[in-house]
Amino acid sequence: MFGYIKKIRRYLSTKNQPDSKKEPKKAAAKLSLFGSLDKNLALFKEYLGESSDVIVKEFRLGGDARTRGALLMIDGLVNNEIVDLAILKPLMYDTGFKLKTDSGALDIDSISKGFLSSHEVNKLSAVGEMLHDVLSGNTVLLVDGAKEALSVGTRKWEKRGIESPQTETVVRGPREGFTETLRINTSLLRRKIKNPNLRLEALKVGRQTKTDVCIVYIKDIVKPGLVEEIKIRMAEIKTDSILDSGYIEAYIEDAPYSIFSTVGNSERPDTIAGRLLEGHAAIIVDGSPFVLTVPMVFIESFQTAEDYYIRPYYATSLRAIRLFCYFITILAPALYVALTTFHQELIPTQLLFTMTAGLSGVPFPALVEALIMVVMFDILKEAGVRLPKPIGSAVSIVGALVIGQSAVTAGLIGPFMIIVVSITAIANFVVPAQSDSISLLRYFFLILAGLLGGFGITAGALFVLVYLVSLKSFGVQYLSPITPLSRQGMKDCFVRMPLWSMIKRPFMMTGKNNIRREPLDVSRRQKGEKDA
Amino acid sequence: MIIVILAFSAMVVWQMPKLIKERRWRELKYFSIFLFVGFVLNVLLAMGVELPDPTKGIQIFFDTIKLHY
Amino acid sequence: MNGNNEKIKPSQLMVLFIGFINGSVLLLSLVDSSMKQDTWLVIISGYIVSVPFILTYIFLSKKFPGKNLTEINDIIFGKALGKIISICYIIFFILLFSYNYRQIVEFYSGYILSDTPQIILYITIALLCAYAVKKGIAAIAKVSMYTVAFAVFVVMLTFILLIGNMDFSNFMPVFEATPEDFIHSTYTMACIPYCEVICFLMVMPYLSSGKKLGRYAIAGTGIAMLFFLVIIIQVTTTLGPSSAIFSEGSFQSVRLIDIGEFLTRMELLVALGITASMFIKISVFKFAAVKSVSHLLRMKTYTPLLLPMAAIGIVTALIAYGSTIENAENANYHIVFALPFEFIIPPLSLLVAKIRKLPKKAGESVP
């Protein structure tokens, strides 16, 4: 306790002295080139070091092969044919072009305009930009005596093809998923929404990795003030590396300490397109197939892309099943424990006998028994995911069968517990979007049920409800269509009304024009043709 | 008895540093007053001391002015 | 993170009203024991008696927009007297929310978790309500939408399942109770569930717009009255004359459901419904108490006061109200104690406000 008081006193007395930070090596970005080629090359060698995949190609250019030039590129990131055909060939062989302007100064523009046949050529003066271009797959052309350099777009590296996404598989609906490359992902979205208002704003995040991040939104549909808010939060990110969209999510989400994620993600272009049209904004991170959508509402994790392609009744029943499974997977073990230890009178008489018979040999109290089984389930789930495909499925089957069965015969776990846990296991995978919060909530309710039975579960549920109700994601309330009870929102919340009846966009997203469809006159069709 | 002490120390740990840091002296003052009152009452209760029952007080008061049913 | 000064819309206030009044379902048995089969009359008459008083509360808050109870008292009764009255109100609120602590813990330890040490129930409820109040009245209003929906579901389900056992002749000897008894019960009904809405005067400054406030308040109380009617019809018809001797009629009647081997024992569902509604009631009371204390001591935010108030609440609940038997008899004193707060001071303050022709345009308090 004394340490504590001392710390407080020290804390109160210290003034805020700014601790100086050692100024880093002069930023490379502002350095400009030297006249002579050799000095420039030495400069680049100093920055890029001796890594084996950096290629420096010196050649002579110009009809009279007097001036020396050099190409800088990274092997593997560059498309070799383009370099050879579009850059080297014209510069080395096409004679008969005047390199020097009449005033004697070396004319870089003539080269870029006259001879380089690639479409993406731009003039660079700062070394930092050159470094960045070389590292991101362009080729930099240095000419002896010129103060600027030319960077030619020659990106080409082995990319994963567009495959169907693993996480959100769909029976009916498009099967293409995002890949790691930013440009392919943006092209997928462009193909889906051919609308000039679809805007992409590029950013570079991460001091070391300099990952390209792109904010996608539709100009007059997006929630007003959302894009600015994203930009502010993006600017606050001061970290070394961004390797996956998960990093960005951790930084920009509304409630960093919450177990519920307030930033939605998806691997399917059609889901992302659908959300863009509803007023969300998407964040695509280079190098990660998961695209973030902001703001996220709780009900979004129960809506899958497929809901909108199939007929409304079946879609509504699917949604009802998802909601039901969400509660089952959280509350089943807790209810089992509460019923068997606190409220035995609620169990029908016949079932009570079989249960007591089954439980006769079990040494543990119901709470410990349930905890063991839930932990066992989590272990099996994690093992199934982490192991390579063929072994993974084998492990989970073996685990479930052998462990479950032998546990019962050995009298460690009651047979009913196995049933309860298997139901929880199956229901757990029905709502994949919330799988992280589900497993935490399950433990939370289980312990509460073990301590206080039905009362504990209600107290826990109210606690979570109060928390969810006050959670906001980018200005939109987390339980949105229900809490500020929007009639429009309710059409797509528990029940998925037919498409033609959902005329307005969810109002919590956009202020202005939220008409997204003209109402379809179905009545004429139902009565059948008059004359037929 | 131990639960009472534990509960109140948890309260102090949870609220006190935040108040000190944000230098909200007034809140800190009243917080500690109420906390102390609660603590004393709870400790007395935990020790089984028969505390005066406020509703009895009200009853006697209203009995004197003969206003009850 | 703590958006606890978020505004709430009048429609949300109505839902909060329903959730709040719905919380005192346990008190129906208090009236039921004296009125036997005429309880449904008392509920309606209680509502009729309480409507004018609720309108005075609304009118009071409309006259002083954006001011809560303590401020109004200061303005009307001047600094010194206003302070005293506010302190009395604070004691009134503290007693109320510990009375409700007592109610819910008695209900649970009497009916369901009978041998759980009560202190644990007290601690959970206190923490839960402290957390809800920390999140602000807007969060409580939103949660009340869910609890009301759950309560509606539970009441409807039990009503439908019990239709088999209902025999409506139990209403028959209508208006058999003595007039004096009738007035006493109407007053109890008006006083405990309906006019406890006085504590909403603390919530008024959080309202985004004051229009149609009176209508929403009355509609809210009306719907809550319908709730009570449905429950009482279910109780009197299924239990008949014996509803008087059961300490908790609505709960007992649910235990009669026996349809098929499966749908037999629903009372845990009802208990959970009652707990959810009582949670709303207790957190609103706690909000009123803590807000008025923090306002009196001119604190910027009320959050630091929450946990100590919870502790004091538990202590008052434990020491006050004696044993369960005393509790029922104590209700008579409780009504008389609540008389000034709910029925005398608000109209009085309105009167004084009119005499002194407040609020001045500047709305400044005149010493």
Add this chain to the structure above:
Amino acid sequence: MSPEGRKAKKMRKMGKKLKIVALLLLICLPMLMQAGCGARELNELVIVMGIGMDTDTENPDNIKLVAQIVLPNNIGQSSSAGGSSGSSEKAYCNVESAAENTFEAIREYTHKVCNKLYIAHNQVFVIGREVAERGIADYLDFFIRAKETRPTTTIVIADTTAAEILDVEAKMNLLPAINVNKLIEAQAENSQSREINVQDYVSTMQSETTSFVAPMIHILQEGENQFLSIKGMAVFKEDKMTGELDEDETRGFLWIKGWIESGVINITAGDQQVATEIVSAKTELSAEIKDGEIIMNIKITEDGVIATQTGTVNLATLMGIGEIEALVKEEILNELTLALKKAKELNADIFGFGEVLHQHYSKEWEGIREDWDTVFSKVKVNIEIETNISGAGIITEPALSEE
């Protein structure tokens, strides 16, 4: 401190605080768990299925409780062995304990059984004849007050002692208590008895005038195995059993109460016997006070179906139906008069006439209430019965018909 610094410090601060609170919670948790919050494991439960009440042979003013406790493990074996009566393990065991009052007797069990009795799943209260005659109110009071008893548990009066009833092995269900319960529910078929549960007991006790009625259960000895049968009703005055209704009187009682669901009425038309089945019956009971005299009018509408007929003359003709309806009306009338005579004899208002009067004439009711016993015997009853036969099964005339 630069912004990151302060944020980092706050993070560390927050982390530290979380650690402290987590530490405190960790200390509290086992405390709470150990404090034993009213959790009872399933296998610790002593499940009681039926409770019998008898007088204690040693000292008569004690009460002897017979609790039928389920042995869950044996349920598994004996049911899988085809419920053969030869299986040595019985799925239940009856344990007795005697004491001053019921609560003490219940607590007495803890000497014999490892835990408190768990009576939430109790199906039936079997009350022996002597206890019924001595008065059951103070014995049932504990069970009404306890929170665990279900209001839907049935009450049955044994004509001998409860212990014997609870011992009768049942072929159909494993546990005699469940067997008794199912038997009573089956009575609805032939309306010779009626399931009365704790709630009915409490509400009839509440009204001063109506007297409580409960089904009777007897043991039939056929050869070496015994059978349980439910027949007739026991009539109670206050809470003491004063008389019995046999089948016909019970049938009459059920008619007046409107509790008839189905049953058989046999009549003789000329030389032919006809049995009709009651499909549905409705009773309207209303009271009038005409110049100081209480008249109860009972209106019964009953529709039935011809179940079987003897002889060859086809009675399912228009004329035949009219005749049968008249005869059925007559039969119902005499059942009613039997019941009313017995009620007057026992001077017990089992039909709830008092309640009906109370509901309609609450002012006059104050005067009558005290001396209801004398008034009840002078009550006039006029009965109005309307029967119709709506069918005769799938054949239009008997197979062996005259032509």
